[in-house]
Amino acid sequence: MGTLLRLIAMRLGLGLITLLIVSILIFFAVELLPGDLAEAVLGQGATDETVAAMREQLGLDRPAPIRYFEWLGGAVTGDFGQSLVTGERVSSAISQRFANTLFLASYAAIIAVPLAIVLGVIVALLRNTVFDRVANVLTLTSISSPEFFLGYILILFLSVRWQVFPSNASLSGGMNLDDLLYRTFLPALTLVLVVTAHMMRMTRAAIINLLASPYIEMARLKGVPPWKRIVHHALPNAWAPIINVVALNLAYLVTGVVLVEVVFVYPGIGQLLVDAVAKRDFPIVQACCLIFAATFILLNLAADVGSILTNPRLRHPK
Amino acid sequence: MTEQNQKNVLLSIRDLHIEGYTGEEWLPIIKGVNLTLHRGEVLGLIGESGAGKSTIGAAAMGFAxxxxxxxxxxxxxDGIDLTTAxxxxxxxxxxxxxxxxxxxAAASFNPAHKIIDQHVEAPVQYRIKKRSEARKDAIELYEKLRLPNPEEIGFRYPHQVSGGQxxxxxxxxxxxCRPDLIIFDEPTTALDVTTQIEVLAAIRDIVDxxxxxxxxxxxxxxxxxxxxxxxxxLLNGEEVEEASTEEMLDHPKEDYTKSLWAVRSFKKPQKARPKDSEPLISVRGVDAAYGGGLKVLDDVSFDIHAGMTVAVVGESGSGKSTAARVMTGLLPPRKGEILFKGEVLPPRYRDRSKDQLRQMQMIYQMADxxxxxxxxxxxxIGRPAQFYSGLKGTRLKQRVDELLDLIEMEPSQYYNRYPPELSGGQKQRIGIARALAAEPxxxxxDEVTSALDQLVAExxxxxxxxxxxxxxxxxxxxTHDLATVRAIADEVVVMQNGQVVEQGxxxxxFKPPHHPYTDLLLSSVPEMDPNWLTRLLEERGVDNVGEAAEV
Incomplete structure (x- = not known):
């Protein structure tokens, strides 16, 4: 078990280093954008003096590396500074939005991940049959349609024509969980449609890849029925690639949902980011990007650890 | 055939044809084979790779x-036609x-489940036994097969158990499930000779x-x-001949069978060391390990003289290949040195001169x-010739042709072909030509013949x-194959657990007295005598057959 812990600690360390590099990239990429808040706020009629005064007031006149370290120091303690537009603390502006995004992502994930794996197992079992082909075509279609398009199609049918679910997923205080799940069903369904295909196809591929291995043939020659060969003999050895794809898709659910949030007017972090970029509210942009990066790194780390844990050679050393 | 015999027939294969799909067309693999097996009878199917042995074995289970x-x-x-069932x-x-x-077995046990859970799968599924009874029975079988710690060994994962076990x-x-018929598909081919004996004895006992x-x-x-x-x-999907074991060994009828029997006859005369000459290569007191791990080589020393063949033998894990890695500079030793014509070679291949590198070449087990x-x-073949000798253009082509001639392959026919188009033996010849290109x-x-059929290996x-x-x-x-050693070696170095136990x-x-380990290795090589195993087991005493109970 000692080696396993060391391995995890090492991955964690590497993740932190990656995060540090990403924070440098984020900070200086934002620096490189033409124009800054002072210009944006004062508009085109501003004189150079007023812009300079504004910059000084906002602290934008000091050298970038110093501001980077100040920003990083704050970020480590959860303080991302103040919004340049509203003056609100960035952490409080983001926290509720991020919680909303996590809620929507979990909602979609809880449906999509088991669905994808079960479907993947079924199509692997029924490979090269009509069911397999139809499932492949349908999932390919859903994966290759842009999510806003899927969203509008769902709205068209489920809320406009049949009026089963609301098209507007904006939240208000004091909603109970049933309400919440009901109001956010359409955006969640859209996300499910987008991510299921990828995970299902990987599950299918990972299992089929193993079907030629000697231990599957052995199971076959022992008279083990087909479904059990797949579920009991192939699947336990196929987890590593499946877990990696699941992690990638979970990361997408957190960081790639901007369009879906816009379509359904959902108050998530993606919408906040889009607004902040438009208003040149750099502290918020930087904080959002850093959170996205951390999510990606954390999920990939979890996937690494997960695939290590499913390897019996590492779980049960000699 | 008497009526009694008829009743005892368990498996009867008549005029079996099996085809394989090449991607374009169906080609015959098995071309009309007949086979009759009685209850309790053991039939040996032999032939080279591609003869269709395994295909027939699988077909006996109705499996393609x-x-x-x-x-x-x-x-x-047993009265059920598997082709129509x-x-x-x-x-x-x-x-x-x-x-x-x-x-x-290492590949055929599922790495994700415990051995005993895989064991009880069939009896539980067929409702022959309850899980707990099946487990108890498994432990009894482990004991019968002389596995160490039968009570406990099944509760391990496959990677925690050795190949022979x-x-x-x-x-x-x-x-x-106490079947009527078992198909053994090369069950000891991947094992060392010493381990092979234990498995053979165990299989024979339990089948009896x-x-x-x-x-x-x-x-x-x-x-x-x-x-x-x-x-x-069998040969190319057809039966050559069938007879009782003794009849077959003593009086093979067909030429092909005789040629199989004769393979082991190749033997070159033994050369003695030239007097007071300096060895070409000397390995002196080498210790080696991978990373910070345990010692894989422990104080290994031996000499190789110019023009001679030194066979290094031992079981897998004895350090044979590691010694080669140290000599070629792929693995710098912890202690000791490698001498070439009396001159110390730098431990790392990177630090060796082009000429030093040129002198020592390798041929590998898996030409594939x-x-x-x-x-x-x-x-x-051309690349090493170019690298070491700086040949270019027509002179390079000439050299490649010359090398192909040396390995008895027609240059014009093979010059532009790719490895996958060649047979196993031809690939190994290309490997030899590549080594020769450096003029070493x-x-x-390194085990250059163990992946090849006997005739090709010869x-x-x-x-x-x-x-x-x-x-x-x-x-x-x-090599681990003592027949190969007999055929071509001048000198032999026997290795066990990273140490040289005997050399000369x-x-x-091959003459007694031996070091006990050499003796074990030598006596473990199967002989053509059908009573060899029985005699050997008697000599050793049955209890000594199983691996020492330490695990």
Whole structure:
């Protein structure tokens, strides 16, 4: 078990280093954008003096590396500074939005991940049959349609024509969980449609890849029925690639949902980011990007650890 | 055939044809084979790779591997025709009445489940036994097969158990439902000779005890002689001949069978060390380990003289290949040094001069993986010639032609071809030509014949012998096959657990008295005598057969 812990600690360390590099990239990429808040706020009629005064007031006149370290120091303690537009603390502006995004992502994930794996197992079992082909075509279609398009199609049918679910997923205080799940069903369904295909196809591929291995043939020659060969003999050895794809898709659910949030007017972090970029509210942009990066790194780390844990050679050393 | 005999027929295969799909068309693999197996009888199927042994073995279970199909003929198992039986009916036979033991137990046990859980799968599924009873029975079988710690060994994962033990555990698994027939598909091919004996003895005992019929598939004549009542020889999907084991060994009728028997006869005369000459290569007091791990080599020393063949023998894990890695500079030793013509070689290959590198070349066991499949033969051989000798243009082409001539392959025919288009033996020849291209004085041959069929391997050995005489090469021959050692070695180095336990001229090594380990190795090589195993077990005493109970 000692080696396993060391391995995890090492991955964690590497993740932190990656995060540090990403924070440098984020900070200086934002620096490189033409124009800054002072210009944006004062508009085109501003004189150079007023812009300079504004910059000084906002602290934008000091050298970038110093501001980077100040920003990083704050970020480590959860303080991302103040919004340049509203003056609100960035952490409080983001926290509720991020919680909303996590809620929507979990909602979609809880449906999509088991669905994808079960479907993947079924199509692997029924490979090269009509069911397999139809499932492949349908999932390919859903994966290759842009999510806003899927969203509008769902709205068209489920809320406009049949009026089963609301098209507007904006939240208000004091909603109970049933309400919440009901109001956010359409955006969640859209996300499910987008991510299921990828995970299902990987599950299918990972299992089929193993079907030629000697231990599957052995199971076959022992008279083990087909479904059990797949579920009991192939699947336990196929987890590593499946877990990696699941992690990638979970990361997408957190960081790639901007369009879906816009379509359904959902108050998530993606919408906040889009607004902040438009208003040149750099502290918020930087904080959002850093959170996205951390999510990606954390999920990939979890996937690494997960695939290590499913390897019996590492779980049960000699 | 008497009526009594008729009743006892368990499996009857008539005029079996099996075809394989090449991607374009169906080609015949098995061309009309007949086979009759009585209850309790053990039939040995032998032949070279591609002869169709395993295909027939699988067909006996009504099973055709992906990409193959049973095109005609009948396979009748105890009154059920497997060619017409439904998929479910066939499945119900497998594991219950016909069981299978695969070549590589390490690959055929599912790495994700405990051994005993895989063992009880079939009996529980067929409702022959409850899980707890099946487990108890498994432990009894483990004990019968002389596995160490039978109470506990099943509760391990496959990677936690050695190859020989796994192979016995797989035999136990095949016995779980007390089948009428077991197919053994090369069950000891991947094992060391010393381990092979234990597995052979265990298999034979248990097959006798339960009076199980078996089809024993192997390419090793001496092994089949120990196991089978009847032997059937196959060649290219057709039967060559069938007879009782003794009849077959003493009076083979067909030329092909005789040629198989004769393979072991190649032997080159032994050369003695030239007097007071300096060794070409000296390994002096070498300790080596991978990373910070345990010592894999412990104070290893031996000399190789110019123009001589030194065979390094030992079981897998004894440090043979590691010694080669140290000599070539791939693995710098912890202690000790390598001398070439009396001159100390830098421990790392990076620090060696081009000339030092040129002198020492390697030929690998798996020609398949040692040759880049995307590179033409001309380039595979041409590159070292260019690198070491700086040849270009027509002179390079000339050199490649010359090398192809040396390995007895027609240059115009092979110059532009790619490795996948060649047979196993041809690939190994290309590997030899690539080593020769550097004009070395010393070649390390790492198990170069163990992946090849006997006749092909014999061809390679003869070629190496001729090259040695023509070019004055020295060989270090790493092998676990003592028949190969007998054939071509001048001197022998015996290794065990990273140490040299004995070394000397071949004739001395094969004559008693031996170091006890050399003795164990030598006596473990199967002989053509059908009573060899029985006699050996008596000599050793049955209890000494199993591995020492330490695990």
């Amino acid at each position: 591997r992906d990409g193959t199909r049973i095109s005609s003929g009948s396979i009748v198992f 439904s998929r479910e009916d066939k499945r119900a036979l497998r594991g219950a009445r016909i069981a299978y033991v695969a070549q590589s 796994l192979q016995r555990a797989m035999t136990a698994m095949a016995m779980a 005890e339960f009076n199980t019929a078996a089809i024993y598939i192997t390419h090793d004549l001496a092994v089949v002689a120990q196991m089978a009542d009847t032997i059937k020889v 993986t040692a040759l880049n499949p995307q590179v033409r033969i001309s380039e595979i 004085s010393f070649i390390i041959c 061809g390679i050995l003869k070629l190496l012998d001729r090259l040695q005489r023509d070019l004055g090469l020295a060989y270090m021959f790493i 001229p071949k004739e001395e090594m």
